[in-house]
Amino acid sequence: GDSVTQMEGPVTLSEEAFLTINCTYTATGYPSLFWYVQYPGEGLQLLLKATKADDKGSNKGFEATYRKETTSFHLEKGSVQVSDSAVYFCALVPSGGGADGLTFGKGTHLIIQP
């Protein structure tokens, strides 16, 4: 079945550091790929998404590029802030859609120190 693998962390960085959170997936065809963010005590919010190969999703300084050849969707940000501290989830919906929603990775806890 479909699956998503991401680095689990916690990942601890200093403010203004460069961030990469790796995400790889296993799925047939061309799934849609998502990054969700969960701030402490809150629900999940969509951060960005990409629906076809070579698409780049971007939002709030974060970017991720859909790489079919490496089945990856790594999340990057050039200069992180303390307010970026959260748990980040990579997820997919299979190609052709799927009424049963998203398949999630286990989440990466990001801690940004001032």
Add this chain to the structure above:
Amino acid sequence: NAGVTQTPKFQVLKTGQSMTLQCAQDMNHNSMYWYRQDPGMGLRLIYYSASEGTTDKGEVPNGYNVSRLNKREFSLRLESAAPSQTSVYFCASSIARDNSGNTIYFGEGSWLTVV
């Protein structure tokens, strides 16, 4: 701009008690979902409803029942709570039954502790 609203936010139950988590969305979405979130496990799908009048099991349905009361509301019931059901529960919804590329919107979560 309510989005997905779920209640209660916090609940403590004794083993064997029953309770219902309520969820409502005001975005006219067709599909609704219940997930549970556990440390180191990510989010796992309990049940989903692809459209009004239908419900289907997800990855971890045992010990739960659901009701899609109407297009807006999707409730999750624990008939006899067990400590293993201590978790954070999230309701979610999306616009289309075929949600390829469609965003899934989440509620703020319900923290449930079973003692």
